[in-house]
Amino acid sequence: MSRHLPAAPLSRLALAAALTLGAATAFAQTQPPNQEALLQRVELLARELERVKAELQQLRQAQQAAPAPAPAAVQAAAPVALAPAAPAQPATVVSSYGELTYNRPKDGSKAQADIRRFVIGLQHRFDEQTKMVSELEVEHSVTSSSDQGEVAVEQLYIEHRLNETYGLRAGLFLMPVGLLNANHEPTAYYGVERNFVETAIIPSTWREGGLQVFGEHDSGISWSAGITTGFDLTKWDATSGEGREKPLASIHQEMQLAKAHSLAWFGSVDWRGIPGLRLGASVFGGKAAHGTAGFASPGAKVGLWDVHARWTPGAWDLSALYTRGGIKGAGDLNQSFLDKSTDPAFVPNAFDGWYAQAAYRWQLKGDRVLAPFVRYERYNTGRGFDGLPAGINPGSYGTEGVRTVGLNFYLNPNVVLKADLQRFRLNTDNNRLDLGVGYAF
Template identity: 25%
Template sequence: MLLKKLEKMEQRIQQLESELKQKQDRPVADANAKRTARTASLTSANAAASSTDAKDATAKPEDQKTEAQSSSPSAKPKSKDFMALPPLPTASDKPILGVADSPVPGLSLGAYGEIKFGSVQNPAAGGQWQKGFDAARFVLLPTYAITPNIIFNAEIEFEHAGAGFDNDDKLHGTAEIEQVWIDFKIMDQFNWRSPGVDLVPIGYINQHHEPTQFYSVGRPELYNGLIPSTWKVPSSSVYGTISEDVKYQVMVSTSNEDFGDSFDNRTAAKTVPLPGTPYAAGIDGVNALGFSRPPLGDFQQLNNAVAVSGRLDVTPTFLPGFAASVSAYFSPNTTPRGAHDDLGNFLGKSSLALFDAEFRYRVPDTGLELRGEYVRADFGHPENLRANNDSDPTNNVGKSMYGYSGEIAYHVPLGTVLNSEWEAVPFYRYTYQNLQTAGFAGTDANLPTGQGQRQYHTAGFAVYPSPKLVLKATYQRVIDKSATGALSDSFLGGVGFFF
C-alpha cells in the first residue's frame, strides 16, 4: 500500500514538473518592453537608485527586445512541499494591458490616457471662469514581434471623447493613427525604422508624452506650440548606441507647412485657396507651430520639401541621476503651393530651424528632482510667412521664437496604501515664451500685441498610487504683455495612466 502511494506521489510530481516546463518553454515575446522602457524613464514614480533612474530616463522605443517569458526552475520537491507551484506572474509581466497573457506569441497591447476637469478662465469671455471636463485622450499601443529583430509598433488615439460631433452624443473629438512603423533591429550601433508615422525626435516630452511622465495636468507649456507635441510626421529614421553614455536618432520626414486651415480649403491641385480667398496661417505669433504639422494621409501634402532632424541622448556614468538630450530640426521650405497674401501676391520660400536642449536630474539619495529646457525656432525669410501677410497684425512672426523653463519637484513617499507604495510629488515650474520677436516684414503693420510674450507659473502636486497611475492637481497663472493680460488662469485636476 505504501509503495502504491509513493508511486502515485512520484507520478504527481512528474506531472507538475511537466506542466511547469511547458509554461517555461512556451514563447511569449516580451515586445511590451518598448512600453516598459518608456515607463522606466519616469523618475517621479520610481524610488529606485538615482543612477538607474538616469540610465532609464532616456530609454527609447527602439530599446525594446523580444524575449521569452520565464520563471525560475523549480527544484525537486521535498516532504509536503512537493505540491507547491511557482508564484503567478505579476501584472507587469502580462503583455495584454498588464492583466492577461497574450493569445498570440509576440503580441502585446498597452494603453495610456488622461482625464481632465476643473475651472479655467476663458479669454473669449473676458476672462470669465468656466467649469469643464475633458476625456482628453485614450491611446491603444499594439506591438507585435514579427521576428526577434523585426518589430511592429503603433499608437491608435481617441481624443476628446470620440470621433464625432452629433447633437445626440455630444462628442467632439478625433480618432487617428498617432504612430505606426516597423523597426529592423540590425545591431546596437545601427538600426532602421521603416517609413511610417513617427514622432520628430525633438525634446523629451514630445517623445515621452504619456501623462505619468510629467507632473502637471496639462503637458509642459513648451510642448503646446513651440514644440507641437505630439509632433507626428510621415518619416523614416536610423538610430543606435554610440557609447554606453550616448544614443542617437536621425530622421527624414515630410516638412511642416505654413497652412493651418481645414482640408476643405485645399484645392484639387494640392494648393492653398486661390488668390482672393483668405486662409489661416500654420505658423503664427500666438500658436507658434501648433497648426503647421504636415497631413498624414491621402497625398494631401502641400509642398515637396523634406525635413531632417536628429537627436542625441546622454546619460553620463560619472553623474548618477542625470540625463539630457540635444535635438534639432530643419526644413528648407514651409511655404505651401500657391501661398499668397491678402492682396493676391504670391509668397516665396521660408525655412524653419528648431533647436532644443533639456536635462533631468534626480539628486542621488534625496527626493529632489530638477528639470530644465530651452527651445528656439529660427525662420528664413519670415516676410513670406502667411501670418505676416494675412491682414491681422496681432499674430505676426519675427525672425525667431524661443522659450525656456525650469522645474523643481520633490518626491515624498506616502507608505503603503491599498497594497501599493504611494508617492507624492509637489512641484513648481516657470516657463517663458516669446513668439513675437522683432524682424518680421510683410504686408501687415508692425504692431505686436505682446500676446506672444508669455510667462507661466505652474504649481501643484502629483500622487502616484503606482508607477502606472497618477492623480494630479495644478494651478497655473499666465501673464502676457497684451493690454488685457492673458486671462487664462486655471485650476485643474486630472487622472492619468500608462500600462
C-alpha cells in the same frame, strides 16, 4: 522506453529564463515609470529572454524527435543530432494611456471638464530584430462633423534592429525633440496639462513620416537622425488665432495626405553616462512651401532646436529646457495678409521659450508616491516678423511667464491623480485651477 536528453541543460536554461524575466520585473518595479532608460533596459532583457526561449524550444524538439534506443554498440556510434533552433515566437502587446481633466479659470463660467485623450497602442514583434509600433488616439471624447473631437494615428512604424547598438525606423514616428514629445503619457510628466514651452514652441505631440536611423551605445550616448515630412506653410490661416498661440502646431501636417515635395531633416543626441543624469539636444530644418504654384513665399523655411537636461538625484526630479525656432523667408506672405484681414496673424521669424522644474517624490506605503512640484516657464510665440513696414509690424507678441505649483499622487506606477495652480504674468485672465486623473500601461 523513450530516450531523453540530460535534464541539466534544460534546467539551466529554464533557470536562465526565470532569472531574465525576474530581472526585468524587478527593474520595472524599482524604477520610475515611463523613462527612456527603463524602456531600453526592458527591451534588452526581452530580447535576451527570447533567445533563452529559443534554446529551450530547440532542446524540447530534439528530445521529442529522438529515435528509439538502438543496441548498445550502435548507440555509442551514433551521436544525437539536435533539431535546428526554432525562431523566436511572435509577441503582441497592447498598451494604453488616457487622461481626464478639469480646468477652472478666473472666470468660473468658462470651467471645463474633458476626456482629454484616450489612446490605444499595439505592438507586434515579428522576430528578435523586427517589430511594428502603433498608437491610435481619440481626443475630447466625441468625434463627428459637428464636434471638436479628433481621431488620429499618433504612431505607425516598423523598427528593425541591425544589432545591439544600431537600428532603423520607417513610418510615422514621434520626433526625438525635447523631454516631453517622446514621453508624453500622463504618468510621465508633472501637472495636469503639458507645459507651454513644449506645446506652444515645440508642437508636442509632434510626429512626422519618414526614415530614421538610431544608435544606443554602452557609453550612455544615444542618438538618432533622419529624413521626414515637414511643415506646410500654405496652411497658415491669418484670420485664426492658432498661429499666434502655436505657430508650428498650426502648420503641422500629421501625415494626413502630407505634402512631400520638400523633405525635412533632423538629428538628436542624449548622454546618460552618469546614473540619473540626462543631457541632450536636437535640431530640425526644412522648406515649407512644397513648390506650391503661386505661393507668395516659395523659399520659406522652418527651423527648430532645443537643449535639455534632467537629473534625478535620490528622490529629486529636476529638469530644464530651452528651445528656439523660426519661419524664415515669409515676408512676402506677411505682405499678402495686409489686404485680407484688419488684424491678421502674421508669420513669425522667431519664437522661443524655456522652463525649469523641480519635483520631490515621497515614497509612501506600497507603490504610492506623493510628488509635489514647481515649474516656471517663459515663452514668446512671435519675437519678430519679416516683410512688414513700421507701424504695422507688431515687433513682438510679448513674453508670457507662467508659474505652476502642484501635486502628482501616484496610486501605483500606472495611475496618477493631479492638481495644480497656474498664474500668468501677462494674461492674468488665464489664471486657473487644474485637476486631473491619468493612467498608462
